[in-house]
Amino acid sequence: MLFSSLPFLFFFLPVVLAVYYLLLRKNRPLQNVFLFLASLFFYAWGEPRFVLVLMLSIAVNWMAGLAIVRFGRRTRLARFLVALDVIFNLSFLFVYKYLGFMGRVFTRLSGCELSLPALALPIGISFFTFQAISYVVDIYRGKGEAQKNILSVGLYISFFPQLIAGPIVRYETVAAEIQGRRESAEDFFSGFSRFVEGLAKKVLLANKLAILADTVFGAAADGAPLSVLFSWLGAAAYALQLFFDFSGYSDMAIGLGRMFGFHFLENFNYPYISTSISEFWRRWHMSLGTWFRDYVFIPLGGSRVSRKRLLLNLFIVWVLTGLWHGANYTYIVWGLLYFVLLVFERFTGFDKKRKDSLRALRWAYTMFFVILGHVIFRSDSIGAAACMLRSMFALNGNAFSDGMFTGYFAQNVRLMIIGCLLSTPLFKRIGERCAGSAVYAFARAGLLFGLFVLSVASLVSNAYNPFIYFNF
Amino acid sequence: MDVLLFLSAVLFTAVLLWGNAFSALAEETGTLLKYKVGMLPRGEYGLADYREAVESILQNKLQYRFSLVSLNSLRENLLGTRIVVTTDTTVVKADSGNLLGDLRSEYDEETVASRLAPIEALERLAEQNGAGFLCCLVPTKPVYETATPNVINANGVNYDLILAETVKRGIPYLDFRSLFEEQGLSVGELFFYTDHHWRPAAGLLAARTICGELSERYGFVYPEKDLDPAQFRVQTYKDHFLGSYGKKTGLLFTQYGADDFDLITPLFPTDFQAEVAGQPPRRGEFEDSLLDSVYLRKDYYEANTYVVYSGGDFRLQRIDNLLHPDGAKILIVRDSAGCVVTPFLALAAGELHVVDDREGSYPAGAPIDLESYISELRPDYVVYLKFTY
Numbered sequence: 001m002l003f004s005s006l007p008f009l010f011f012f013l014p015v016v017l018a019v020y021y022l023l024l025r026k027n028r029p030l031q032n033v034f035l036f037l038a039s040l041f042f043y044a045w046g047e048p049r050f051v052l053v054l055m056l057s058i059a060v061n062w063m064a065g066l067a068i069v070r071f072g073r074r075t076r077l078a079r080f081l082v083a084l085d086v087i088f089n090l091s092f093l094f095v096y097k098y099l100g101f102m103g104r105v106f107t108r109l110s111g112c113e114l115s116l117p118a119l120a121l122p123i124g125i126s127f128f129t130f131q132a133i134s135y136v137v138d139i140y141r142g143k144g145e146a147q148k149n150i151l152s153v154g155l156y157i158s159f160f161p162q163l164i165a166g167p168i169v170r171y172e173t174v175a176a177e178i179q180g181r182r183e184s185a186e187d188f189f190s191g192f193s194r195f196v197e198g199l200a201k202k203v204l205l206a207n208k209l210a211i212l213a214d215t216v217f218g219a220a221a222d223g224a225p226l227s228v229l230f231s232w233l234g235a236a237a238y239a240l241q242l243f244f245d246f247s248g249y250s251d252m253a254i255g256l257g258r259m260f261g262f263h264f265l266e267n268f269n270y271p272y273i274s275t276s277i278s279e280f281w282r283r284w285h286m287s288l289g290t291w292f293r294d295y296v297f298i299p300l301g302g303s304r305v306s307r308k309r310l311l312l313n314l315f316i317v318w319v320l321t322g323l324w325h326g327a328n329y330t331y332i333v334w335g336l337l338y339f340v341l342l343v344f345e346r347f348t349g350f351d352k353k354r355k356d357s358l359r360a361l362r363w364a365y366t367m368f369f370v371i372l373g374h375v376i377f378r379s380d381s382i383g384a385a386a387c388m389l390r391s392m393f394a395l396n397g398n399a400f401s402d403g404m405f406t407g408y409f410a411q412n413v414r415l416m417i418i419g420c421l422l423s424t425p426l427f428k429r430i431g432e433r434c435a436g437s438a439v440y441a442f443a444r445a446g447l448l449f450g451l452f453v454l455s456v457a458s459l460v461s462n463a464y465n466p467f468i469y470f471n472f
Numbered sequence: 473m474d475v476l477l478f479l480s481a482v483l484f485t486a487v488l489l490w491g492n493a494f495s496a497l498a499e500e501t502g503t504l505l506k507y508k509v510g511m512l513p514r515g516e517y518g519l520a521d522y523r524e525a526v527e528s529i530l531q532n533k534l535q536y537r538f539s540l541v542s543l544n545s546l547r548e549n550l551l552g553t554r555i556v557v558t559t560d561t562t563v564v565k566a567d568s569g570n571l572l573g574d575l576r577s578e579y580d581e582e583t584v585a586s587r588l589a590p591i592e593a594l595e596r597l598a599e600q601n602g603a604g605f606l607c608c609l610v611p612t613k614p615v616y617e618t619a620t621p622n623v624i625n626a627n628g629v630n631y632d633l634i635l636a637e638t639v640k641r642g643i644p645y646l647d648f649r650s651l652f653e654e655q656g657l658s659v660g661e662l663f664f665y666t667d668h669h670w671r672p673a674a675g676l677l678a679a680r681t682i683c684g685e686l687s688e689r690y691g692f693v694y695p696e697k698d699l700d701p702a703q704f705r706v707q708t709y710k711d712h713f714l715g716s717y718g719k720k721t722g723l724l725f726t727q728y729g730a731d732d733f734d735l736i737t738p739l740f741p742t743d744f745q746a747e748v749a750g751q752p753p754r755r756g757e758f759e760d761s762l763l764d765s766v767y768l769r770k771d772y773y774e775a776n777t778y779v780v781y782s783g784g785d786f787r788l789q790r791i792d793n794l795l796h797p798d799g800a801k802i803l804i805v806r807d808s809a810g811c812v813v814t815p816f817l818a819l820a821a822g823e824l825h826v827v828d829d830r831e832g833s834y835p836a837g838a839p840i841d842l843e844s845y846i847s848e849l850r851p852d853y854v855v856y857l858k859f860t861y
Contacts, residue, residue, distance in 0.1 A: 006527070006530035006531060006534075007523075007526050007527055007530055009485070010485060010488065010489055010493075010530050010534070011497065011526055011530065014485065044519060045519075045523055048519055048520070185475075186474075188478075189474035189475050189477070189478050190474050192474065192477065192478045192481070193474045193477055193478075196477065196481070204547075208551075208553075211555070211557055402621075403621030403622055404621070404622045405622075406621050406622070407554070407620040407621040407622025407623065408622045410552060410554075410620070411552050411553055411554045411555065411620065411622075412552075413552070414551050414552050415551055438473075441473035442473055442476075444473065445473035445474065445476045445477040445480075448477050449476075449477055449480045449481065449484075452477075452480075452481050452484070453484065453540075453543070454543070454544070454547055456484075456488075456540060457540035457541070457543045457544040457547070458544050458547075460531070460534065460537055460540045460541060460544070461540070461541045461544040461545070461558075461722065462531070462558050462559050463544065463556075463557075463558065464557050464558075
């Protein structure tokens with residue numbers, strides 16, 4: 001089930017809220033059980049057969065958490081159990097996500113045909129697997145108590161707001177809230193506002209830009225000749241689509257969490273205003289970046305190691321970050337691109353340089369590589385990415401502009417201008433300046449209600465509504 | 473003020489769910505529970521069925537659904553959207569604001585030949601049975617319009633390719649594109665803005681032209697005055713019809729809104745009997761037997777007013793002109809372009825047999841066996857009339 005769907009907006013969410021707040025108001029244990037069961041229903045709506053996979057993950061990680069506490073945190077046995085649990089979780093991920101890909105890699109490298117089955121991927125497996133690992137590791141590190149009740153672990157791992165598209169919620173950030181959260185009217189209503197913002201970003205911006213992006217990338221994959229400007233237009237449209245889709249989903253997840261008294265950390269912080277790649281990754285998909293930092297980079301030694309070892313650590317992190325996004329060479333190349341750029345910035349001190357006169361240039365440099373990275377990320381294959389990149393840099397003998405560019409530009413320019421403005425903290429700053437103004441608050445509420453109605457209107461009209469997280 | 477937002481959203485949701493949607497959801501949930509607790513035979517209903525039912529209910533039964541579709545179309549219009557992609561089709565707004573669909577790339581030789589094959593087969597059948605044959609090439613709306621530069625529109629080129637091949641093969645034909653150009657008719661006069669079909673007035677013109685061509689080629693005798701436009705009453709229903717493209721994009725996607733719809737009926741007495749298999753025959757005046765006023769109701773999103781003419785598409789319809797029993801026997805093989813032509817053509821014939829032989833499940837029923845039907849019927853004339861794609 002998608003947040004941006006009529007069944008969620010008109011059926012699932014109203015029923016869950018009504019039962020949670022009206023029927024089960026005074027019973028926290030029952031509320032948690034209900035949320036867990038509702039989350040399973042939410043997952044089963046789209047993937048009934050994979051509910052068992054999710055439940056198995058919950059059961060194993062629950063047992064691992066209890067065992068670690070039983071045998072003492074920070075002991076050798078506990079470390080062994082953590083390792084075993086991590087291997088179990090990653091094996092899940094490997095079998096469902098990477099098995100077929102590994103077969104292809106082996107075939108290519110060895111020349112021997114090795115055909116391994118490519119299993120259907122349970123949606124959200126990358127997210128809930130990482131959350132499960134976070135659960136066990138945070139217990140080991142003493143950053144949260146092991147839940148005695150398996151349903152509470154189930155709630156943490158499968159809670160529907162963040163189950164299929166994140167953010168990756170670290171156990172330590174919500175451990176206390178599983179039993180001890182306090183719902184408040186302020187959280188509830190502000191959470192709903194946040195949800196509506198995210199819904200509008202996804203439905204009114206991302207979905208519309210997706211049409212243009214899909215057209216361009218589809219043509220590139222088919223080897224069709226694209227003009228330089230048309231290919232850049234498609235790349236820019238995808239950059240905006242990806243941001244609004246992903247951050248919109250995160251907004252909806254954070255807003256929904258807040259409505260039930262959970263406080264998830266932010267996942268995006270205006271990444272497109274970044275003036276370095278390092279800064280970009282402090283603002284983009286922050287839950288993933290911090291997860292890899294705390295569960296991979298730092299355990300490997302972090303940056304307090306020799307230069308050679310630091311290079312290796314960064315290499316491992318960025319290859320894994322790429323692979324986490326999908327089983328394709330494009331994701332590995334994408335990860336390596338950022339590895340190279342981050343190493344460059346780190347070793348030249350680029351990120352530390354703060355000359356404001358060069359800010360525009362630094363921003364241009366950042367956006368240039370971010371867009372190139374997005375092109376590789378979005379492409380179905382290295383070949384398709386190469387075709388797209390060659391078109392962007394006029395290396396295909398292609399025209400500079402054509403009717404495809406002029407037509408699509410005219411039809412999308414207004415939306416892209418809105419998207420560019422919303423990618424900046426401009427409206428946030430206006431909001432901060434007007435905080436306390438009743439007129440502003442009323443106007444904001446009216447605007448959000450209008451956006452809610454328009455979002456519903458778009459969904460009712462059967463408009464294009466892609467789900468881009470099927471690889472995750 | 474977040475409270476205000478939430479309460480407004482709750483009210484909005486409740487209003488949309490009120491009535492049909494809510495009761496349908498409740499009923500469906502009850503059915504699921506009954507199956508799950510064993511009150512109904514197990515295995516016949518499951519979560520997948522429930523999911524499908526809920527999605528269908530919410531897509532089709534929300535209150536004010538069509539108002540929301542219209543609102544969405546206004547948003548698309550204001551954003552400058554020219555291409556609307558839905559789950560089953562793509563509609564393009566032309567430079568003029570006209571709605572276009574079914575835009576084609578340029579055909580190769582093989583495709584052109586495949587278009588001519590059924591026409592030639594029909595011509596052979598006609599010749600074998602001593603009937604005069606006429607192929608009517610009906611241009612599609614995109615032939616007349618400029619779509620956006622990012623959309624391929626070779627419909628005009630393809631029309632010319634098919635016409636050239638028709639001429640080359642010596643098939644008797646009527647080129648409606650040239651005819652309309654000679655008459656100086658604009659695309660807005662010929663076609664609905666929000667639909668792919670031509671207007672009733674174009675249908676009357678087409679019927680008159682077909683009769684004139686049959687007369688010139690084969691000496692067809694018909695009451696010419698019965699096809700004189702001056703002999704018809706035109707009742708215009710303003711802003712009445714939202715065509716198939718308009719239904720998909722929404723009422724406010726173009727500046728035209730909904731189309732006007734003309735009901736064209738003879739001023740002189742008529743008497744027909746129209747029969748469709750599986751339906752009771754209809755007997756009476758032109759408007760009672762050949763038109764279906766049920767579809768005349770003004771319902772932008774759920775009524776297809778276009779099929780007021782002919783009542784729709786059928787595999788086989790027989791129309792007897794009871795005031796002209798000695799008139800010619802004509803068999804016409806058509807697609808939906810024929811809906812606004814055949815009622816007027818029936819005025820000129822003694823018997824009109826209307827066949828829709830399109831492949832697939834529309835119209836309902838299996839296509840008739842044209843070879844046996846023609847050999848049994850022995851029509852005087854066989855006419856082919858379809859949109860030329």
